Amino acid sequence: MDIYTTIDSPLGEILLVGDGTALTRVSFDVASGRAGLRTEPGVFAEAERQFGEYFAGERTRFDLPVAPRGTAFQERVWAELARLPYGTTTSYGALTARVGASTDRIRAVAAAVGANPLLVLLPCHRVIAADGALTGYAGGLERKHALLTLEGVLQPQLWSTL
Known part of the structure; x- marks a missing residue:
């Protein structure tokens, strides 16, 4: 049975789920994501430290055991996500080429990115549209923007109160 804990972050509470040896899910969907799981916070101490x-x-790479569960194609896409360097972005088209898929598979690659069970760890927030637009993120576009700002890809936005 999977176990979970939640950690605080500047982007809100994060759900960590694992099998006791590796993380299987990282999500901002805390409320519904932990249904049927038991909590065991001590197991995730290293993950909590690295997220902090x-x-x-202070950290540009995570060094945590992960075991995402998906199809062979999804896992191939997720492996390429793990290779995306901190502070960079790529397009869905470029990611499609990196996984060795033909250009007519770009939607399948985008769907695999959208099914990423390990948000932040497998940095799908670094995948953007070819025109530079921020598109789709399971944690919400505001969080995607915040993650890319943290990594220095985007400049912080100044909000007008006028």
């Missing part, structure tokens, strides 16, 4: 360092700007 990431959000403090």
